[in-house]
Amino acid sequence: MSETPVKVIVDLSKPKGQRESIVPLTDEEIAERDAQAVQAELDRQAEEAAQAEQQALKDSANAKLLALGLSPEEIAAITGA
């Protein structure tokens, strides 16, 4: 069984040394986190796909520039890569 996640609350109205409390998340908060975990994974996958697509476009553009006769140095000079 996994441990219940906790949050740390620092109540600044209390004297120093008595301010910090560790509070377990409620079932509702845990359910919300689980739902957000699913969304975060989807977001991560989408970002990875976007990065891969961007890299593929870059590689394709570089290949075409090479085919036109530009040297790698010349390509780097105009693309900043």
Next chain:
Amino acid sequence: MQLIETVELASAASSIEFTSIPQDGVDLVLKFSLRASDTGGYSYIDLALNGSSSNFSSVFLRANVQQATPVTSGSQTYQIEAGTTGDGATASTFANGEITISNYASSAAKSYSADSVTENNSTTASLAITAGLWNNTSAITSLELSLTPYNFLQYSSASLYKITAD
């Protein structure tokens, strides 16, 4: 700039919240050193003010070392473009950064800025800066950092300061 409180996590926690923030300062500054349970190298930090994550707007600039799109910029409706080092990064490294909120006790909308850098001695590392507005006229009495759905790991810390007029 006066330190109000520092908290260092003795074990992992899903969020760090400062409540009952004293109202005798002009600006608030939160400095943080964080590591996330995410297995990646970069995790977004969420900011909530007075328990709210609504009515935020911001612009950001982010740079990612060793990624196909090294520099990203844009506008967003969420709070800050700030990252923390994920648990997939080099062991025992932490991200650091700070958030500054101007006129936090006033009845005007609150402008803020944030910057962060992640530490990672291999693969991706990132830095980000944000300028934003929380369009809410309430004085800020609580501030929460979270990392949903991940946790801040042990030894992560956050220090809240106030800047006073005198």
